[in-house]
Amino acid sequence: MLLLATIAAVFGYVVLVEKLRFRRRNSLSQKYPYQDRQSFARMTLEDAFEIQLSLAELEFPIIFSTSVFFALFKTYGIPSISKLLVATGELADPASSSKRAADTGVLITEIVLNKPRSDRNLDAIARMNWLHDRYRKAGKIKDEDMLYTLSLFVLEPVRWTERFEWRALSDVERCALAVYWKSLGEVMDIPYEVLPSAESGWQDGLHWLEELEAWSKQYGNENTVPDEHNRTLALATLRIGLTNVPRILHSVGMKFVAALLDQRLQQAMMLEEPTWVIQTALDMVVILRKFLIRHIFLPRPESLRSHWFTSDVNALGRYHFMQYIGHPWYIKPTLTRRWNFNSWVLWLTGGFVPSKYLTEYRPNGYQISELGPVSLEGKGIDEMQSDKQRIGTMLQGCPFSHLQGKTNAPSKSSSPVVSRNMTQRRDVLECDP
Numbered sequence: 001m002l003l004l005a006t007i008a009a010v011f012g013y014v015v016l017v018e019k020l021r022f023r024r025r026n027s028l029s030q031k032y033p034y035q036d037r038q039s040f041a042r043m044t045l046e047d048a049f050e051i052q053l054s055l056a057e058l059e060f061p062i063i064f065s066t067s068v069f070f071a072l073f074k075t076y077g078i079p080s081i082s083k084l085l086v087a088t089g090e091l092a093d094p095a096s097s098s099k100r101a102a103d104t105g106v107l108i109t110e111i112v113l114n115k116p117r118s119d120r121n122l123d124a125i126a127r128m129n130w131l132h133d134r135y136r137k138a139g140k141i142k143d144e145d146m147l148y149t150l151s152l153f154v155l156e157p158v159r160w161t162e163r164f165e166w167r168a169l170s171d172v173e174r175c176a177l178a179v180y181w182k183s184l185g186e187v188m189d190i191p192y193e194v195l196p197s198a199e200s201g202w203q204d205g206l207h208w209l210e211e212l213e214a215w216s217k218q219y220g221n222e223n224t225v226p227d228e229h230n231r232t233l234a235l236a237t238l239r240i241g242l243t244n245v246p247r248i249l250h251s252v253g254m255k256f257v258a259a260l261l262d263q264r265l266q267q268a269m270m271l272e273e274p275t276w277v278i279q280t281a282l283d284m285v286v287i288l289r290k291f292l293i294r295h296i297f298l299p300r301p302e303s304l305r306s307h308w309f310t311s312d313v314n315a316l317g318r319y320h321f322m323q324y325i326g327h328p329w330y331i332k333p334t335l336t337r338r339w340n341f342n343s344w345v346l347w348l349t350g351g352f353v354p355s356k357y358l359t360e361y362r363p364n365g366y367q368i369s370e371l372g373p374v375s376l377e378g379k380g381i382d383e384m385q386s387d388k389q390r391i392g393t394m395l396q397g398c399p400f401s402h403l404q405g406k407t408n409a410p411s412k413s414s415s416p417v418v419s420r421n422m423t424q425r426r427d428v429l430e431c432d433p
Contacts, residue, residue, distance in 0.1 A: 020299050021166075024059055028172050040175045040204035041400045045116050045183055048205075051176035053113060055157075058299075060165050061306035065323075067160035068108060069241075070260065071152035076234050077268035078220075079227035081145050084135065086229045090373055097236050098243075102329035103371040106321055108153075109308045110368060111184065116395050123368040125187055125391050126384040131372050132188075133383075144219060146190045151216035154181035154209065164286055166294035171206060178205030178212075183399050187391045204400045224268045234269040243326035244351035256282060310365075318365030328354040330366045 032047050034040055056064045075081050090100040110124035135141045154177050162168040169177075182205065185192070192198045195211045202208040242253050258266055259274040259282045266273055274282075310320045314332075321330040333354040337343065343353045356363050369384065370377040 014295065017295060017298055021294065023299065024054065025167070025170055025173075028170070032172070034172050034175070037171070037204065037206070040172075040206060042398055043175055043179050043205060043400070044398050045179060045395060048176040048179035048183075049116050051173055052180050055169070055173060056113060057306045057308075058302070060157075060161055061300075063160050063164050064157050065306075067156040068112075068153065069105070069325075070160070071156035072104065072108075072149075073234070073237055074152050074156065074220075074261075074265060075145075075149050076237065077224040077230050077265045078145060078148065079225065079229055080142060080223070081149075082227060082229040082233045084140055086232055088373075096374070098240055098327045099329065100373065101237065101240050101326065102321075102324070106309070106330065106366065107368075107371050109321075112180075113308055116180075116183075117392055120368065122388040122391050123384065125184070126387040127368050127371055127380075129188055129387055130380040130383050131376070136189075143191050144194070146188070147185070147192070147194065148216060148219050148223075150181060150185045150188075150190055151212050151219075154178060155213055155216060164289070166290045174209060175205035178209040179399050182208050183395060186399075187394050202400055208400070221264070224264050226268050226270055228270070230268050231270040234271065240326040244346055244349070246349045252278075314365055316364055318367055320365045327352050327361050328358065328363075329361050331361070331363065332365070333363050 028051065029035060032043075032051070034043055034047075076085070090096050107124050107128055110120055111128065114121040114124070132141060132146075136146075157177065158169055158174055182192075192208075195208070195215055197207065197211060202211070238254060238257060241257070242250050245253050255272065255274045255278045258271045259279050261269075261271070263273070307322050309322055310332075313319055319330070320332040324331055331337065331354040333356050337354050345351075346353050352358070352361075354361075354363060369381050
């Protein structure tokens, strides 16, 4: 009897997992009015944000956050990008690379995980624009490199989910990513004129994504080439990522990271090619993880939603970040944060645990206007306020409605690159089929 009861319980649990595992994906058709490809053109920015937020915080939080990190890391295989970053000294210099990497992560997270047109979303976009503007005005950042970087931020989560997760993204989910990132690219003045349908307009987000992917692959193949600057930047970034890994495991960690990259990128960064043992071990871990999540683990409940930053300011008018890989930048050293299981492991292995005494990592939190190089903290506020108004007027409506491409959005008069970036602008306030 006990054996039969055990078998019944196991069978019942597997059936329950099977029933619940696809619930979030299947519920999209009930929650949102996007039943077929034709309806995708009506997807609103708000709906796209909600779908993306669920993917990033509930459905695939680990893979999504990791894929965004590697999207940025992948750009370091382009010499025109790595040379500029090495020249600034911010990412290649150990003294400042940790903060610069943390600030980049905080800014991207503030942009992507805050509701469109919210103050924090607009502040973060405006800050990102202001930090880039001086290099774009000087011609040090190419429009093509900006577009390639944007393409990786939207494409890598799609690719990583398909490669490492228990299921691939659905058409609705991929369309949502495209709607959100296409709109973000517009307010960052990234031109799409190199894409085939830039003049005539795209049918929907998937159409834009397909053209972007084809262009991105070609650009990456032509420009991801070996360069010493690539290697310098890659090693500096990997050192940050391995900060809390025991030093004795750094060599193995480097090899596993290399195994995550395609051969072209390995060669461009002059990284040691992983052995078949490392590659096989990684593949086996991925297969096992997929199986366990798909058939054994229940879906992540709302109570375990991944949170990346505090929703409200503290007494000093600052926000706290809630996740970190290297040094605990902007982490509030609460009792539970300092004395949980992970903190004990970090302490025992020589890692960094949040502390009020580690003032160099700003345990009091951050303000968006201070993110970036130390020399630029608190600067550019007036320009950011002006840019916020422009961004707010552009983030409206449905990016792929049939009116898309017939009107132009307000220009950013402070930036000379805008005159080249007005193709496919919109100020559509209604979402028409």
